[in-house]
Amino acid sequence: MKLKLALPVAAILAVSAGSAIAADSSDPIIIPVHNWSSQIVMSHVVGQIFQSIGDNVEYVTTDSQAVYESIRLGDVSLELEVWEGAFGASYTAALEKGGIHEAGNHNAVTREDWWYPLWTKEACPGLPDWEALNACAAKFATPETGDKGRFLGGPVDWLKHDQERVDALGMNFVVVNAGSAAALWAEIGAAEKDKKPIVLFNWTPNFAEAVWPGEFVEFPKWVDGCNEDPKVGPKPDVTYDCGNPANGYLKIAAWDGMEKKWPDAYKVLTKISFTNPQIAQMAKLVDVDDMEPEEAAATWLEENQDVWKGWVN
Ligand code: TMO
Numbered sequence: 001m002k003l004k005l006a007l008p009v010a011a012i013l014a015v016s017a018g019s020a021i022a023a024d025s026s027d028p029i030i031i032p033v034h035n036w037s038s039q040i041v042m043s044h045v046v047g048q049i050f051q052s053i054g055d056n057v058e059y060v061t062t063d064s065q066a067v068y069e070s071i072r073l074g075d076v077s078l079e080l081e082v083w084e085g086a087f088g089a090s091y092t093a094a095l096e097k098g099g100i101h102e103a104g105n106h107n108a109v110t111r112e113d114w115w116y117p118l119w120t121k122e123a124c125p126g127l128p129d130w131e132a133l134n135a136c137a138a139k140f141a142t143p144e145t146g147d148k149g150r151f152l153g154g155p156v157d158w159l160k161h162d163q164e165r166v167d168a169l170g171m172n173f174v175v176v177n178a179g180s181a182a183a184l185w186a187e188i189g190a191a192e193k194d195k196k197p198i199v200l201f202n203w204t205p206n207f208a209e210a211v212w213p214g215e216f217v218e219f220p221k222w223v224d225g226c227n228e229d230p231k232v233g234p235k236p237d238v239t240y241d242c243g244n245p246a247n248g249y250l251k252i253a254a255w256d257g258m259e260k261k262w263p264d265a266y267k268v269l270t271k272i273s274f275t276n277p278q279i280a281q282m283a284k285l286v287d288v289d290d291m292e293p294e295e296a297a298a299t300w301l302e303e304n305q306d307v308w309k310g311w312v313n
Contacts, residue, residue, distance in 0.1 A: 024262040028058035030077045032067045035155055036181045037293075038205065039064075039081040041282035044297030045308075046080055046272065050265045053312055064157045065090045071255050072099035078258060078269060083203070084248035085112035086158045089227065091253060103266070104252035107275045108205055112159065113244045114151060114217040115202035117188055121215075123197040128218045130169070130243075137172035139197050145174040152187055152200035153177045159201065161227060164240035165219070168233075185287065188212055205276040207284035219243030250279075271311040278307065 031047050033040045047057040062070060064087065070076040072094045082091050094100045116127065123139045126132025140149030151173045153162045162175045178184050184200055185208070191198040192212070199217065202208055219242060225232040226242035233241035252272060259266040274282075285296035301308065 022263050024053075024055050024264045026056055027261070028056040029258075029262055029265055030075070031057055031059050032062040032070070032076045032079060033059050033293075034062065034064040034067075034081075035157070036283075037207070037286040038279045038283040040293045041286060041296045041300065042080045042274065042279070044293050045282065045300055046269070048297055048301055049268060049308060049312060050262075053264055053268065055262060055265050065160070066157075068094035068100060068253070071253060072097060074099070074255050074257050076255070077262075078103065078252065078254040080252055080272075082249075082251040082253050083110055083112055084250070085110065085203070085244035088245075088248075089160075091251070099256050100253055101256055102251055103254035103258075103269050104272055106250040106252070106279075107273045108250045108279055109276065110204065110248040110250045111216060111244065111246050112201070112203040112248065113219070113246075114162075114199055115214055116197070116199045116217070117192065117212045117214040119192070119195040120197040120199065122195065128215045130171075130217050130219045133199065133217055134169075134171050134173070136197070140173070140199055142176075144176060147172075149173045149199070151175050152184065152198070154184065154201040155180060159244075161240050162201070164227075168235065168238040168240040169219075181287075205279040205283075207280055207287045210280065210284070211288065216246070217243070222246065250274075268311050272308075278304070 029050055031043045033043045043059065047059065050057050060076065062076065067076060067079055068090045071079060121127050124133060124136035126135065137149035138147060141147055142150045144150065149172060151162060151166070153159065153175050154177065156177050166173050166175060178187070184202070187198060187200060202214070220234045222242045222245045223232050227240050230237050230239055235241040252269065254266065254269060282296065282300055285291045285299055286293060291299065
């Protein structure tokens with residue numbers, strides 16, 4: 001009888017010891033921040049949620065392609081914005097090596113590609129067709145590009161293959177990379193004054209769609225494998241002959257060791273899912289309202305408690 005009673009006590013002790021072991025490590029969760037506003041704000045939003053449940057966090061500024069290797073090795077704990085168009089290849093390569101996995105998939109549907117503000121159509125009425133754009137190339141010429149058109153790409157760590165696409169499709173364009181996202185917005189603002197045609201890299205969800213109505217250039221439709229297999233895509237002998245996915249994913253990635261080291265934070269992470277308008281709003285707080293990322297995150301959390309409070313309980 002005594003022995004029988006002792007068993008449940010031992011079982012209770014084992015359970016409480018188990019939950020003590022399962023508490024999150026006091027080591028900081030390492031959150032990478034990159035060079036576009038929604039990612040920076042979202043990183044602080046989630047970092048502040050982790051802090052609200054007692055975790056320590058540390059933000060590190062990292063290259064947005066190399067980050068997948070850093071996560072795989074455990075030097076960085078997670079990535080909140082894995083955009084298919086820009087990072088799908090780096091992410092997939094890291095997945096195949098191991099050490100990183102998908103911890104979530106945002107509700108958001110994404111697109112990243114060549115884009116123009118609507119006034120550009122006056123100079124090039126055949127848009128959004130890419131061949132019509134190509135026939136208008138001279139309208140996009142700058143002193144830097146001679147008689148070819150300028151495509152203003154994003155910072156070099158985003159999309160790696162604009163030049164490959166220009167070469168694959170034989171386009172009369174030169175790729176010039178902007179140094180920062182802010183440089184892209186400044187160029188649209190400058191072109192807007194006299195409605196100069198401009199074609200540049202842009203994406204959705206973003207604050208820009210609410211400020212400058214515009215459209216993506218329609219390239220040959222994306223097919224999986226287009227950038228690796230010459231036979232995929234409209235030209236049978238070249239790679240990179242497709243546009244980026246028009247309905248791309250936005251995923252969350254985590255280091256395989258995260259669940260064991262920070263089980264509570266990891267559980268929250270797997271519940272997180274943001275929509276297009278929520279992500280556009282995060283960018284707007286910085287790019288239109290001029291807030292610092294920490295302040296933007298705190299504001300977003302304050303205004304959207306109904307969205308995230310359920311994830312921490
Ligand atoms: C990676 N980005 C969202 C800027 O295309």
